[in-house]
Amino acid sequence: MTRPLSITAVAAATALICLSAQADTGKLLLTGGVSTIEGAAGGGITPWAVIGTNATDDEIGGSAFFSNVGTRDYGLNVYGAAIGINDRFELSIAQQDFNTRDTGRALNLPGLHLKQTIIGGKVRVFGDAVLDSDNLMPQIAVGFQHKQLGSTGLDGTLNTLGAKRSGTDFYVSATKLLLGQSLLLNGTLRATKANQNGLLGFGATLGGNENKYSLQPEFSIAYLLSKNVAIGAEYRFMRNKLETAGRGAGLGNGLRAEDWKDIFIAWAPNKNVSLTLAYVDLGVIVPATSGNRKQTGYYVSAQVAF
Structure with missing residues (x-):
């Protein structure tokens, strides 16, 4: 199943990039966010209410990105693309490739890669981050991510x-841009069944778990050092239902999950390119095989947008 999904992602991404040439104007630098590891526009690990690409009203824009995350025991490569329509609708696709490294070998599965395809959509329902920057109204968007x-x-x-091996997240995001203070604030509330973002499946009924959605908040803050450089931080609460199932399987806390955090710097040398570098702390991931080590490391991402 993995190979057809990957081919689908590549084909869709190529089509989106071709469409991107339709928009050559753009927004203020960095106000459209960057591409998250799930493909939606936002920070690195959480979506914002902004619509990605450089397209404004009455325009269609496109973007493509590649991200790499490296921690003490794992690696993650992500690539994808998005379309922005009239600065109101966003469609995105991303392919994740999670390298289990030593964990896979510990499970007698050397070379184990977990691959996930994510198709997302987002619509801006209220507000405009730039036009409403002088009042209290945030930009609000609702979205989904099918994984x-x-x-x-x-x-x-x-x-x-x-x-299960598939699931759909639903979220609402509110983004407030304070241009006078060079500050961006975002809050997202996600309804999800995903374990470790979906890389360990969705839901878990062993041990008496109820396979229901849980609400997980996510927060971002960014400060514009200049018109093309921003620094910031993100915090994403992670669902931990899999630990209970792990106990039922005799693994103790071996499947425990912890919240994700990062501290980032983003640079846009021009209106079409942005580069992001971050320090990440993903907590413990499958501590049964990683010795309860915190998964800290780096995040790098490059995006091209039109």
Whole structure:
């Protein structure tokens, strides 16, 4: 299943990039955010209410990105693309490739990669981040992210835990841009069943878990040092239902999840290119095989937008 999903992602991304040439004007630098690891416009790990690309009203824009995350025990590559329509609608697609490294070898699955395709949509329903920057009205958007985890050697384990290989997140984001203070604030509330962002499946019924959505808040703050450089931080609460299922399987707290955080700097040398570098702390990920080590490391991302 993984290979067809990857081919679909590449084909869709190529089509989106071709469409991007339709818009050559743009927004203020960095006010459209960058591409998250799930493809939506925002910070690195959480979506914002902004619509990605440089397209403004009555325009269609496109963007493409590549991101790499490296922690003590894991690696993640993500690539994808998005379309922005009339600064109101956003469609995105992303392909994640999670390298389990030593964890896979510990599970007798050397070379284990977890691959996930994410198709997302977002619509701005209220406000305008730039035009409303002189009042208290934030820009508000609602969105979804449908995630499909490819088939791997973990299928049997996920089945035992009662975890599914696909799921859909729903979220609402509010973004407030304070131009006079060079400050951007964002809050997102996500309804999700995803374990570790979906890379360990969705939901888990073993151990008496109820396979229901849970609400997880996410926060971002960014300060514009100049018109093309921003620094900031993000905090994303992570669902931890899989730990209970892990206990039911005799793993103790071996499947515990913790919140994700980052501190980032973003640079836009021009209106079409942005580069992001961050320090990330993803907490523990499958501590049963990683010795309860915190997964800290780096995040780098490059985006081209039109």
